[in-house]
Amino acid sequence: MNLAGIDLLAKAPYAEGDVFLGGRWLPAADGRTYPVYDPATGDLIRHVSAAGEEDARAAIGAAESAAAGWRATPPRRRSEILHDTFELMREHTDALARLIVLENGKAYRDAAAEVGYAAEFFRWFAEEAVRIDSSFGDAPAGGYRHVVRRHPVGVTAFVTPWNFPAAMATRKIAPALAAGCPVLLKPAPETPLTALAVAVLLTEAGLPEGLLNVLPTDRAAEVGSAWLGDERVRKFSFTGSTATGRLLLEQAAANVVNVTMELGGNAPFVVCADADVDAAVRGAMDAKMRGGGEVCIAANRFYVHADVAAEFTEKFGAAMVAVRAGSGLAEGVTLGPMINQPAVDKIRDLVADALARGARIAAQGEVPDGPGHFHPATVLVDVPDDARILHEEVFGPVAPLTTFTDEDEMLARANATVHGLASYVYSRDVGRALRLAERLEAGMVGVNRGLLSDPAAPFGGVKQSGLGREGGREGIEAFLETQYIALDWPL
Structure with missing residues (x-):
């Protein structure tokens, strides 16, 4: 594949398709594709595989199969993979920036700045991966002890916007992987190629199969509904408009899915x-x-x-x-x-x-x-x-x-x-x-x-601008569940 001289994506075997599922590059299950255009010229960049409900459910299965092994992976190893991805993103800054310009249209200086910002999430959460804390203490009444543990929330699903195709993906992917969670990602239909490039680099950094699944599509409702309607998905994070966020919150309520919402601003x-x-x-x-x-x-x-x-x-x-x-x-x-x-x-x-x-x-x-x-x-x-x-x-x-x-x-x-x-x-x-x-x-x-x-500060809003925070110490908290164990241990 040749995208205006950008060779980064040539590292992936795209001959079969653009759905990155279970560590493999596949076509959409029903063979559908959709066009991606250059907003500066209106020219067709290429047709991209359009994932559907069957692909969405298959991605959940791939993520669930990989979850136990990643949860058991030592935090230091998770950290090393994230840090290696940070280095790879810095190494490929120019290629990634050009790819962002091609499908998003922003000026090159803004695109290069975005790549630097996006990469920093991998560095920050590589450091946070080894700092997930637990606690141990005496019950005030005596006779037993409190043990408080932090565990990965489980399979996580993300929907990201087109305006920051690299940074909005890495701001979610990095803390989820750092916490020990497998990831499902649906990038914006306008800008899928940057997300696929990030998948290429994470794979090169040694991320095991099934932990990142990227489903480009112009059938967002179909994919999102499949994820929110499946009890195996334990965390959902969305960045986009407040109107769409309201609809997704209604769907998430049915299974009481843990959500983070970064919505509109004014x-x-x-x-x-x-x-x-x-x-x-x-x-x-x-x-x-x-x-x-x-x-x-x-x-x-x-x-x-x-x-x-x-x-x-x-x-x-x-x-x-x-x-x-x-x-x-x-x-x-x-x-x-x-x-x-x-x-x-x-x-x-x-x-x-x-x-x-x-x-x-x-x-x-x-x-x-x-x-x-x-x-x-x-x-x-x-x-x-x-x-x-x-x-x-x-x-x-x-x-x-x-x-x-x-x-x-x-x-x-x-x-x-x-x-x-x-x-x-x-x-x-x-x-x-x-x-x-x-x-x-x-x-x-x-x-x-x-x-x-x-990346080191909490990002998020109040009122109808969202729920939860991304980045900072708070960013990894969104992907952890707290477990309390009452340990019988007489003083």
Whole structure:
């Protein structure tokens, strides 16, 4: 197989198919395939096997068969395999980044940064694998002892999105394997090839057969329902929209499946009167434009104090106009295409709604002529509170600006959403910044910083932005069950 000169995937025997099941590369059981396109050109990359219900159930069987052996594998050995995968990802950074650009469209610099971030989950959880703790102590009443053990939860099933095809997979795979759990993964239909490349590297690192099963498909409901409806699946983790998350939670309830949900966001970006405006602009570019704005923690609503609104708007607008849009592999490009045409249409609808309600365009970049799903970097000002763009996740390179003078009023507006994933605050007064951070209803807050994500920190939201946390110490906890043993041992 030749994917624009990318030879990483050539290490896998794809002649038979793209479903990675029980350590083998297979076609879908019914032979179905579906197309994957380059969002920068609209060109067909290739057809990929489309797994169905039969494949989904076979994957559960493969994972269950491998579970006991992996659970009994010493943590040190699990750690070594994860660390070797980290090294392999670093070694193949360029190939993985090019693959991400090809199927996702993001600029190469963002894709390379994603590969580095994704690889770090293997390093972090390689270290956490050997630190799973147990405890032993005396019962307060005397006469017996408490033994508390941590065990792998069992077969785990994951559904990941297209916007971070490497990182959203490794953020789930790494802690599950570290904890001793086998994995089922359904990557997004738009970006299956990166997940398959990660499977290639894990196999090269020595991961035993059956512990990672990757099922690309355009039949998500069929595969997901098969997993959630099977009592052998003990853990389910999903990253995606809140609407889809609600539906999956309903299905998970039938078997009381342990779930982690990382759902939609609507992040406010607050610029106080005493903020370093230049720093705030740099942070805004990080928080808004990384990955073309197709990021769940992207700044979605900007609340700028009236005293600095003019300066911030001018400087931020200049930075947005300077963004160069184009194919992610072209030199100097920092904004790639959106994932598909419906994504562009949604952004345009939100902008049109804001303009119809009185907003105006303060700054706008350019996009290339010709094919591809592009939307220009755009700054909107005078955006009224009833504009849809302040209440819906724009998921694109558009920044709506509003102003404030009263902190309490601003906080009420910022918190008036069902979402609570990320927030950002810029102020030279650390006390003020922390006070605002604590009052913002969000699982994560960047203070004078536009980049939040770190494998060593817990990632997740409050309200309808999700359940549970990924990354950090909390990340491995999601894949462990606590067992208490009362040991008769008279004092």
